Amino acid sequence: MTDIHDLTRQLQKKNDSKIVLLVADGLGGLPLEPGGKTELETANTPNLDALAARGTLGGSIPVLPGITPGSGPGHLGLFGYDPLQYQIGRGVLEALGIDFDLGPNDVAIRGNFCTLDGDGNISDRRAGRIGNEIGAPLCEKLDQIQIDGVEVFVHHVKEYRLVVVFRGEGLEGDIHDTDPQATGVPPLDPVARSEGSAKTVKVAQEFLRQAREVLKDDSPANFLTMRGIAKRPPIPTFEEVYGTKPGAIAVYPMYRGLARLVGMDVLDAGQTLSDQCDRLEQAWNDYDFFFMHFKYTDSTGEDGNFDAKVQRIEELDAAIPHITALDPTVLIVTGDHSTPSKMKSHSWHAVPTLLAADHCRYDGSTSFGEAACRVGGLGQFEAKHLMLMALAHAGRLEKFGA
Amino acid sequence: MTDIHDLTRQLQKKNDSKIVLLVADGLGGLPLEPGGKTELETANTPNLDALAARGTLGGSIPVLPGITPGSGPGHLGLFGYDPLQYQIGRGVLEALGIDFDLGPNDVAIRGNFCTLDGDGNISDRRAGRIGNEIGAPLCEKLDQIQIDGVEVFVHHVKEYRLVVVFRGEGLEGDIHDTDPQATGVPPLDPVARSEGSAKTVKVAQEFLRQAREVLKDDSPANFLTMRGIAKRPPIPTFEEVYGTKPGAIAVYPMYRGLARLVGMDVLDAGQTLSDQCDRLEQAWNDYDFFFMHFKYTDSTGEDGNFDAKVQRIEELDAAIPHITALDPTVLIVTGDHSTPSKMKSHSWHAVPTLLAADHCRYDGSTSFGEAACRVGGLGQFEAKHLMLMALAHAGRLEKFGA
Numbered sequence: 001m002t003d004i005h006d007l008t009r010q011l012q013k014k015n016d017s018k019i020v021l022l023v024a025d026g027l028g029g030l031p032l033e034p035g036g037k038t039e040l041e042t043a044n045t046p047n048l049d050a051l052a053a054r055g056t057l058g059g060s061i062p063v064l065p066g067i068t069p070g071s072g073p074g075h076l077g078l079f080g081y082d083p084l085q086y087q088i089g090r091g092v093l094e095a096l097g098i099d100f101d102l103g104p105n106d107v108a109i110r111g112n113f114c115t116l117d118g119d120g121n122i123s124d125r126r127a128g129r130i131g132n133e134i135g136a137p138l139c140e141k142l143d144q145i146q147i148d149g150v151e152v153f154v155h156h157v158k159e160y161r162l163v164v165v166f167r168g169e170g171l172e173g174d175i176h177d178t179d180p181q182a183t184g185v186p187p188l189d190p191v192a193r194s195e196g197s198a199k200t201v202k203v204a205q206e207f208l209r210q211a212r213e214v215l216k217d218d219s220p221a222n223f224l225t226m227r228g229i230a231k232r233p234p235i236p237t238f239e240e241v242y243g244t245k246p247g248a249i250a251v252y253p254m255y256r257g258l259a260r261l262v263g264m265d266v267l268d269a270g271q272t273l274s275d276q277c278d279r280l281e282q283a284w285n286d287y288d289f290f291f292m293h294f295k296y297t298d299s300t301g302e303d304g305n306f307d308a309k310v311q312r313i314e315e316l317d318a319a320i321p322h323i324t325a326l327d328p329t330v331l332i333v334t335g336d337h338s339t340p341s342k343m344k345s346h347s348w349h350a351v352p353t354l355l356a357a358d359h360c361r362y363d364g365s366t367s368f369g370e371a372a373c374r375v376g377g378l379g380q381f382e383a384k385h386l387m388l389m390a391l392a393h394a395g396r397l398e399k400f401g402a
Numbered sequence: 403m404t405d406i407h408d409l410t411r412q413l414q415k416k417n418d419s420k421i422v423l424l425v426a427d428g429l430g431g432l433p434l435e436p437g438g439k440t441e442l443e444t445a446n447t448p449n450l451d452a453l454a455a456r457g458t459l460g461g462s463i464p465v466l467p468g469i470t471p472g473s474g475p476g477h478l479g480l481f482g483y484d485p486l487q488y489q490i491g492r493g494v495l496e497a498l499g500i501d502f503d504l505g506p507n508d509v510a511i512r513g514n515f516c517t518l519d520g521d522g523n524i525s526d527r528r529a530g531r532i533g534n535e536i537g538a539p540l541c542e543k544l545d546q547i548q549i550d551g552v553e554v555f556v557h558h559v560k561e562y563r564l565v566v567v568f569r570g571e572g573l574e575g576d577i578h579d580t581d582p583q584a585t586g587v588p589p590l591d592p593v594a595r596s597e598g599s600a601k602t603v604k605v606a607q608e609f610l611r612q613a614r615e616v617l618k619d620d621s622p623a624n625f626l627t628m629r630g631i632a633k634r635p636p637i638p639t640f641e642e643v644y645g646t647k648p649g650a651i652a653v654y655p656m657y658r659g660l661a662r663l664v665g666m667d668v669l670d671a672g673q674t675l676s677d678q679c680d681r682l683e684q685a686w687n688d689y690d691f692f693f694m695h696f697k698y699t700d701s702t703g704e705d706g707n708f709d710a711k712v713q714r715i716e717e718l719d720a721a722i723p724h725i726t727a728l729d730p731t732v733l734i735v736t737g738d739h740s741t742p743s744k745m746k747s748h749s750w751h752a753v754p755t756l757l758a759a760d761h762c763r764y765d766g767s768t769s770f771g772e773a774a775c776r777v778g779g780l781g782q783f784e785a786k787h788l789m790l791m792a793l794a795h796a797g798r799l800e801k802f803g804a
Contacts, residue, residue, distance in 0.1 A: 002487075385468065
């Protein structure tokens with residue numbers, strides 16, 4: 001099987017087209033009972049419906065049927081990177097989530113403050129769930145740790161959670177967690193799973209030795225455990241594989257981070273969808289491809305708030321005219337996964353997807369929703385193939401073979 | 403991922419069934435505007451519609467979503483050969499296109515006559531687009547070139563285009579083009595991309611040395627450049643992988659060549675679809691599988707002539723009773739790709755596909771068109787899987803596993 005990107009490298013073609021990929025996080029939903037409507041079908045979406053009428057619909061399968069993705073694999077798939085091939089460690093995602101600009105020589109670690117008893121055993125794996133007012137200054141103290149030959153960064157995330165990054169040559173991230181996932185036992189020593197990570201193990205040991213000293217008088221957070229120790233995977237850039245110059249307009253750090261991971265320029269935008277549309281308009285001539293991210297369809301789904309998700313979808317709909325006014329060659333509206341409010345979580349269900357372009361094969365759809373997408377012209381497709389369709393409809397792929 | 407042919411080798415079963423694969427080149431189309439009909443949907447096709455009512459429909463994805471195939475990958479997919487695995491060089495396709503019987507020891511090259519100025523630089527990459535009356539005799543002169551240890555064939559294609567074939571042991575085709583894709587510079591020397599092609603490079607150098615001498619007094623075509631230097635890929639034969647004896651009935655050389663590439667017997671036929679049907683009837687008892695090719699649905703699409711394509715589809719429809727009168731066990735009507743007249747080119751859109759057989763699951767279709775195919779019983783499938791469906795419906799595949 002040929003790598004998708006070997007194909008796009010070979011076939012990519014430049015032109016003046018503009019592609020907009022609008023990702024409504026967790027867009028897909030479920031009806032609350034048989035015969036009912038989903039959140040998207042319930043919402044009043046005149047603009048998306050008009051777009052459906054001049055576009056083609058389908059269902060995006062984020063990874064494989066039945067596989068529920070996190071934000072990382074969900075977005076990598078939409079960007080055309082096989083999420084099973086490019087796997088992102090938890091530490092990396094945690095670093096991306098606080099907007100840390102992770103480089104290729106960085107090992108990122110998700111840390112949890114914990115409480116050690118007098119015997120050095122863990123008595124609380126989350127240090128009594130300390131608040132930010134305690135966690136943040138402790139991270140500032142740990143950030144002072146110095147280790148020969150590497151740079152050390154310690155950033156607070158939230159409550160008892162932190163990110164540790166080691167930056168330096170020769171560091172690999174193939175190391176077991178030090179969290180024993182149990183109380184009454186000591187934290188584990190960092191142990192390499194493969195030879196290349198021996199240097200990182202030494203650095204981690206030294207960091208933990210100093211951290212124990214730094215935190216010894218703090219209670220209840222007198223130590224930390226390490227999880228998801230990882231480097232960012234080597235990922236070819238979006239521009240290299242597709243020949244398009246990409247800009248990302250996302251409010252939440254995690255999505256800016258994922259965009260940065262594939263080499264997108266991350267554009268500053270305000271906090272609202274309207275701000276993001278303004279930014280899109282300003283940057284219109286500077287990029288060929290725009291990734292726009294809207295978070296609240298996911299968060300309302302996670303809250304199990306059907307009505308709030310409907311309202312957020314209507315908010316999304318209201319932004320569409322601002323985008324179509326720019327006359328993109330290809331406009332895609334989709335999600336990175338479904339987040340049915342009925343389930344209060346991400347799910348595996350196919351994600352409603354709308355592609356509007358002059359050369360799409362109209363499929364008779366007159367509204368944007370799960371039922372219409374099920375019989376739409378794009379069929380049920382793997383998310384990783386969506387970029388091929390985007391490029392094709394933008395006239396950015398040469399013919400394959402003669 | 404198991405190779406499809408490992409599976410068919412293991413499961414193939416003989417019986418008296420007959421399979422007909424009728425390929426209407428570039429069959430798929432687009433409506434000219436939202437809500438409109440495609441060429442196939444516009445055409446009056448009572449015979450295809452009746453076949454749809456007793457068959458099942460679907461959409462064939464030639465390579466991958468968004469990938470527009472040339473004729474080579476388009477047909478290999480329909481024949482059940484993964485077009486990403488079996489890639490055919492341009493020189494090979496050009497040779498197939500003039501009905502040259504390319505063997506496994508042949509290196510095929512697409513040549514362009516060009517004009518060299520007094521300094522040996524290219525002043526015209528197409529030698530003033532000379533006509534056939536000039537190109538053909540020049541090829542006859544070049545065909546006299548003799549090189550120790552190899553056979554040399556030079557055939558005229560059209561105007562300034564020719565095919566050069568070197569036949570001999572130890573020749574590989576991994577060589578850069580000699581066409582510099584620019585004027586004002588000399589042609590490039592042939593350079594091997596890998597060690598195995600060293601002998602071919604020497605042969606090519608000697609050929610070009612002699613060609614320069616042969617053509618030195620001809621104007622404007624006083625030299626040639628070489629492109630798409632390639633051998634035919636090693637392809638297992640259709641009969642070996644499927645256990646069926648295949649015959650091909652195609653008017654255009656390119657498609658006869660593609661059939662020959664997978665080991666089909668190429669049957670002489672006249673110029674019309676009616677002639678082809680007569681040939682089918684004559685050969686009915688000699689083969690298990692028939693590939694029939696109809697070119698004009700593609701050429702009218704390429705011309706951007708919606709009405710002419712509609713008319714050609716109606717011509718195709720009129721031939722159907724001639725085929726069904728033979729009572730094939732499985733009759734498939736499809737295309738190697740779409741050629742929407744709206745785009746005047748091949749495209750990536752799914753190709754309408756109809757499979758009629760006693761054991762198909764009727765899907766309620768009553769007409770053959772893109773909209774019906776979108777929701778048909780075959781779903782949207784990769785072209786390379788169509789042969790599995792053909793064999794299955796012909797009862798030619800054993801159960802897999804116990």
